[in-house]
Amino acid sequence: AQTVTQSQPEMSVQEAETVTLSCTYDTSESDYYLFWYKQPPSRQMILVIRQEAYKQQNATENRFSVNFQKAAKSFSLKISDSQLGDAAMYFCAYRSPGGQGAQKLVFGQGTRLTINP
Amino acid sequence: DSGVTQTPKHLITATGQRVTLRCSPRSGDLSVYWYQQSLDQGLQFLIQYYNGEERAKGNILERFSAQQFPDLHSELNLSSLELGDSALYFCASSVTGAVQPQHFGDGTRLSIL
Numbered sequence: 568a569q570t571v572t573q574s575q576p577e578m579s580v581q582e583a584e585t586v587t588l589s590c591t592y593d594t595s596e597s598d599y600y601l602f603w604y605k606q607p608p609s610r611q612m613i614l615v616i617r618q619e620a621y622k623q624q625n626a627t628e629n630r631f632s633v634n635f636q637k638a639a640k641s642f643s644l645k646i647s648d649s650q651l652g653d654a655a656m657y658f659c660a661y662r663s664p665g666g667q668g669a670q671k672l673v674f675g676q677g678t679r680l681t682i683n684p
Numbered sequence: 685d686s687g688v689t690q691t692p693k694h695l696i697t698a699t700g701q702r703v704t705l706r707c708s709p710r711s712g713d714l715s716v717y718w719y720q721q722s723l724d725q726g727l728q729f730l731i732q733y734y735n736g737e738e739r740a741k742g743n744i745l746e747r748f749s750a751q752q753f754p755d756l757h758s759e760l761n762l763s764s765l766e767l768g769d770s771a772l773y774f775c776a777s778s779v780t781g782a783v784q785p786q787h788f789g790d791g792t793r794l795s796i797l
Binding site: 676 | 726
């Protein structure tokens with residue numbers, strides 16, 4: 568079974584600075600998908616960024632980028648120019664290719680990110 | 685707005701009772717997923733339906749059941765409720781295709797007294 572580990576329960580960063588959240592996973596599959604979701608105090612689960620394992624290029628979405636190291640099974644999220652609205656719980660998630668089945672997300676424990684003004 | 689609608693937003697009930705949580709997926713999404721978020725277990729996958737059929741099952745208790753109707757909305761039924769069932773229950777939906785992300789509803793907060 569796949570597992571996802573986020574080793575940083577809490578992180579804090581000064582507004583406008585850069586922060587990196589860590590995520591490692593364990594799998595025997597060669598093809599899979601990785602995601603970062605953000606959960607602000609409103610409790611919504613918001614997709615931040617996704618990465619296909621077969622792509623060597625790291626995904627980027629505006630101020631959010633990932634460092635995907637397939638051999639090391641590492642998938643970190645970098646947030647540049649941190650803003651107060653980035654404060655939230657961040658979850659790393661793994662998904663098997665699965666076709667029309669077995670597409671469940673396996674989540675890490677989450678990292679609570681605080682932005683200091 | 686993700687386009688996934690969950691009702692009710694909050695539910696307070698007592699031990700031993702039964703509740704039904706409802707989810708309407710985004711227009712065009714055939715897959716519906718249910719997740720439970722609790723303080724001790726984190727975010728856990730419960731069950732997935734695709735176009736009315738069960739596709740995958742996670743750590744779902746026997747007291748819990750779900751179904752997806754012809755109009756693609758889904759219901760999660762929780763019975764013989766225990767204090768430990770208090771959690772945030774999310775529904776998510778996605779289109780067909782492994783690369784497509786899941787979009788989450790706002791969740792139903794279930795409190796067992």
